[in-house]
Amino acid sequence: MNAPGPFALRRFMGVALALGAVIVSLLLTALVILAVGASPGEVFQKVWEGIGFLPQGGLDAGRFAGVVNFWIPLALVSTGLLITFTAGLWNIGVEGQMMFGAVFASWIAREVMLPGPLLVTVELIAAAFGGALWAALVGLLKTRGGVHEIFGGVALNNLANIFAIYLISAPWQPPEGGSAHSTPPFRSEALLVPMEGFPVSLAALALVVVGFLVVAIALRGTRWGLELKAIGKSDRSALLLGVATHRNAVLALAACGALAGLAGGFRVLFTYASLRPLVSGGIGFLGLLVVLLTGTRAVWVPPVSFFFAAILAGSTRLKIALQLDQSLAGVVQGILVLLVILSNGVRGRLRSVAVPPARSAGASPAPQPSAEEVAHG
């Protein structure tokens, strides 16, 4: 972790490296765009406009709100994943936790009659509960059943989506008959309310800020945060020091799941106003990429997730404007994260050449879960 040289220089190196990674990943993406016979310039311009930057200058409030509305769920799951990464857990199940949160929120929205603000509050609590429940299941499978959280998570992601499809196609289907596309739209008092002129939910924004602050403080300044860090560094030594590793692993997953559930709730109570298949839309996986980039440095999560949300929102226009698949967003993001991981390794190598002795190999930014157990099931 510790590079030689003064702090300022190190920070400069970090920024330069990040910028370099962004530029190289844009160049590689340009090649991918050329491969399908499209023009990279045109694509980047459409994405730029999709974010809200108008060709004649200025910002389109509606489109920029679209970025914020991707950022809200992404920031929520990324914040949650800070907890599991600190504890050394690979919560790939975060997608399913979003979907389960969405299902729980939809259930309240459909079945419960309450005045608006109260109803939305209950929906969000239910969403957090649903996500936490699904995440705790991953934790129990791991701690009680010896099923690694990656496999438990992948299986539960698929099961959550299949469950949502079942609900949409059978008990919650629209009155005109079975469609697998979505439930009928929820009543308007069951939904999060957008602001006037800038269609973003203030309540959801507040939730993101509060959630982030609580998690950042809990990880930095509480005994629980310290325990999770100890588990993340070494499960075994934490256990020997008297940390309840199993209970903390389940708790960390449940806390992350609660935030993911809120993100899923936001998707049904604001983005779609109904329940759909794959309502999480890959945002959970994207959160994992965000936290792979930031490591456990919490301050970086809001800006990095905002950057990713901008790419995601910008590329939604590709289909309409250029008939290009919007999976291009994933291509840019994936290349970027891959390059940053690889460049961390290159930096580690350079450093170990420069300073030959003593512990210079560990260049990974996060106390990442070791690969050792992954395949052990």
Place this chain on the structure above:
Amino acid sequence: MDELANVLGSIVSNATPLVIASIGETITERVGVVNLSLDGSIALAAMVGFVTAYASGSAVLGILAGMIAAMLIALLIAVANIRLKQDQVAVGFVLTLLAADLAQFLGQGYTRVPGPTVPTVRIPVLADLPLLGQMLFNHNLLVYLSFFLIFGMWFLMYRTRYGLELRAVGERPATAFARGANVSRVRYLYTAVGGLLIGLAGASYALAIKPGWANPPVMRGDGWIALAIVIFGGWHPFRVAFGAYLFTGLRALASVIQQSTDLPLVLVNAVPWVLMILTLLMVSSGTVERLLRVTPKRLQGALRNVLRSKPPAALGAQFERE
């Protein structure tokens, strides 16, 4: 009888990509490297294989191109892990997503168009055997190749000097190194070989088992299933192949049951994932120990051998030369 033979035949054929992919992952993990990217690699190989075959008119070229695509991904994981000392799960996960998105983006102009396929070859005489003939000897060429791979991989691993070396590198890298093995080179080599097989699995979907390319890809999720089958199969080629056939058979059984009852269709889609959790629970050390405790003493040894699924000792661990 005929119908049973047909069902068994289609299970053997449908299981082929899973068999090949799990065998590829088995050899990768046996040298200590986890290639987590399967779900993305398989999709990318299928897309590259299909598009190449479509453009060139040659299924063989398509298969080769798909194999190379997945091999490059595997090598990227190996370089990141061995040379750059980065977490291979992190790199593998990023590549899972990246390869799937690349496949979707680059393949967008080729969805649902017909292309070349691998021919089916009826083996004379053998195909006329009752039951077995239809089950094993009336398939496309990739199915026969998968039979060969299962036995070939077993022979390589347990009957040759190379196999001894590759297992040593995955179990006791320091010892293997002291005995003169080049640990890193062996890991690169078999990760690449594993990648080639994973690519072959992808191409076999697009050019034989479920011909064509679609969005979302037809095989989505199977990469994760293959990773779980490797664990279920205890990193042994025969048991891994058995796992792939068993899994495909149970999936077929579930859809037969669904068709003959009123159960909702979506339940069939849930079967693979429920099976995944159950099998991993079954082979986890805790469960095996619990089962052994209630087993009569005489049967304990046999049961332990049947259920035990012990990973290579150095799986996922960095090797630092002292």
